[in-house]
Amino acid sequence: MALMTGEQYIESLRRLKTRVYMFGEQVENWVDHPIIRPSINSVAMTYDLAQDPEYADLMTAKSSLTGKTINRFTHLHQSTEDLIRKVKMQRLLGQKTGACFQRCVGMDAFNAVFSTTYELDEAKGTKYHENFVKFLEMIQDEDLVVDGAMTDPKGDRGKAPHAQPDKDLFLRIVERRPDGIVVRGAKAHQTGAVNSHWHLIMPTIAMREADADYAVSFACPSDAEGLFMVYGRQSCDTRKLEDPCSVDVGNNRFGGQEALVVFDDVFIPNEYVFMAGEYEFAGMMVERFAGYHRQSYGGCKVGVGDVVIGAAALAAEYNGAEKASHIKDKLIEMTHLNETLFCCGIACSAEGHPTKAGNYQIDLLLANVCKQNVTRFPYEIVRLAEDIAGGLMVTMPSQKDFESELPAGRGGESVGEICRKYFATREDVDVEDRQKVLRLLENLCLGTAAVGYRTESMHGAGSPQAQRIMISRQGNIQGKKDLARAIAGIEK
Numbered sequence: 001m002a003l004m005t006g007e008q009y010i011e012s013l014r015r016l017k018t019r020v021y022m023f024g025e026q027v028e029n030w031v032d033h034p035i036i037r038p039s040i041n042s043v044a045m046t047y048d049l050a051q052d053p054e055y056a057d058l059m060t061a062k063s064s065l066t067g068k069t070i071n072r073f074t075h076l077h078q079s080t081e082d083l084i085r086k087v088k089m090q091r092l093l094g095q096k097t098g099a100c101f102q103r104c105v106g107m108d109a110f111n112a113v114f115s116t117t118y119e120l121d122e123a124k125g126t127k128y129h130e131n132f133v134k135f136l137e138m139i140q141d142e143d144l145v146v147d148g149a150m151t152d153p154k155g156d157r158g159k160a161p162h163a164q165p166d167k168d169l170f171l172r173i174v175e176r177r178p179d180g181i182v183v184r185g186a187k188a189h190q191t192g193a194v195n196s197h198w199h200l201i202m203p204t205i206a207m208r209e210a211d212a213d214y215a216v217s218f219a220c221p222s223d224a225e226g227l228f229m230v231y232g233r234q235s236c237d238t239r240k241l242e243d244p245c246s247v248d249v250g251n252n253r254f255g256g257q258e259a260l261v262v263f264d265d266v267f268i269p270n271e272y273v274f275m276a277g278e279y280e281f282a283g284m285m286v287e288r289f290a291g292y293h294r295q296s297y298g299g300c301k302v303g304v305g306d307v308v309i310g311a312a313a314l315a316a317e318y319n320g321a322e323k324a325s326h327i328k329d330k331l332i333e334m335t336h337l338n339e340t341l342f343c344c345g346i347a348c349s350a351e352g353h354p355t356k357a358g359n360y361q362i363d364l365l366l367a368n369v370c371k372q373n374v375t376r377f378p379y380e381i382v383r384l385a386e387d388i389a390g391g392l393m394v395t396m397p398s399q400k401d402f403e404s405e406l407p408a409g410r411g412g413e414s415v416g417e418i419c420r421k422y423f424a425t426r427e428d429v430d431v432e433d434r435q436k437v438l439r440l441l442e443n444l445c446l447g448t449a450a451v452g453y454r455t456e457s458m459h460g461a462g463s464p465q466a467q468r469i470m471i472s473r474q475g476n477i478q479g480k481k482d483l484a485r486a487i488a489g490i491e492k
């Protein structure tokens, strides 16, 4: 199989025996569950767009491993052009779904594990790179989705993994066998975990010798024995249970998803192990994955930002306020912020360079600057969108009220007629269209999609301080002091 369709992807999930819990119960048919399905639809879009000749250049690539045409989400970047196409592909997906489409974390993990295992083997004489290449060839050939799993629960943030009172708060090796390892622990906040075929696990922080059992990287199928997931709630998620087709949901087709992934003594055969105790290389893997993922946000958040800006512009138009100079200026500001993020995504890609293993890596300083801006600008874009939208975005009666035929008015007008009368704006604007756009904005600013657009912008790929540490390391203040000395005529 070269490229799957969205429908084939959804059918492939039905064949997995993935164990999922939600609201305290095991979910049997999670593929069709109204809360989960929109996130599956978002991933399906990564398949459907790859089938469309219009997007072939962005969505597909020639595999550096097999020479076959593959989905770009499984590709090892071969050039700065590849890195740029990745960011453009992510913007496209954000525009088409208005949500998190979840497949980026796996792609970022592939590229980080590929280059790190190469250098690890070079230093230690191990065979992890060979293992990883075989694994990735299978993923590319079968066009599978892989959860990129880095974040451990971490317990007491002031203590190293081995010093935690509960040793499972960082994922670790609990047994070494001749044919593989047994792992125990969990990965938290895992994007797209439930609808992934495989998980690619990486350590969450740089480690010392005492943490060697925690320096572990491996791949594992979603339905492995001992693996299960607890689905994460999102704001307003149960609206999908009330009626998945209601205008109140805001985005009926697409969404994102996170879960706690638990490894309750899972056996990993040697062929899927990519690091097992080489703690000196944990930091390299973390830094590379984080770098790629910080680049990613210069694409996906920008695409969703395009939808926020478009919705705000429509809300202004429906209100009859679109010609006001301050509204125009606010839309300009939103666009300026959004395009600044895109500039950062493109810049760190254009300044990329090859790794020893041959795939391309982004410029680390610029990727961290990109993500640092992402921790701020979507919040300002959302603030301006809420300003333009007006209060009805959060006070609007339900779709059921708009449809109610219950007489309420003096003259027998129904609740629905009353709602349509008082929430009408321009004569040529359908009240339902106004409802739809305000609910979409609510979804993006405060509802299920805000998980991806706001809080993931803050913490995903690392909280803001993590980028500031990298910026301080990469910023070359010493070199800048030399420049100043030279211009000022100060001798060293």
Ligand SMILES: Cc1cc2nc3c(=O)[nH]c(=O)nc-3n(C[C@H](O)[C@H](O)[C@H](O)COP(=O)(O)OP(=O)(O)OC[C@H]3O[C@@H](n4cnc5c(N)ncnc54)[C@H](O)[C@@H]3O)c2cc1C
Binding pocket: 105, 148, 149, 150, 151, 153, 154, 157, 158, 187, 188, 189, 190, 191, 192, 258, 451, 452, 455, 456, 459, 460, 461, 462, 463, 464, 465, 466
């Ligand atoms: C929507 C969403 C999707 C995500 N998807 C994924 C995914 O697919 N894969 C994945 O691996 N991860 C994922 N993450 C996890 C993300 O990388 C983490 O949220 C992030 O690294 C922060 O970790 P935390 O949430 O545990 O926050 P915390 O570690 O609790 O951080 C909270 C605050 O405490 C500070 N802090 C924490 N520890 C220290 C310390 N030792 N010293 C000083 N300050 C400290 C932080 O800087 C921050 O300000 C996702 C997160 C979100 C919100």
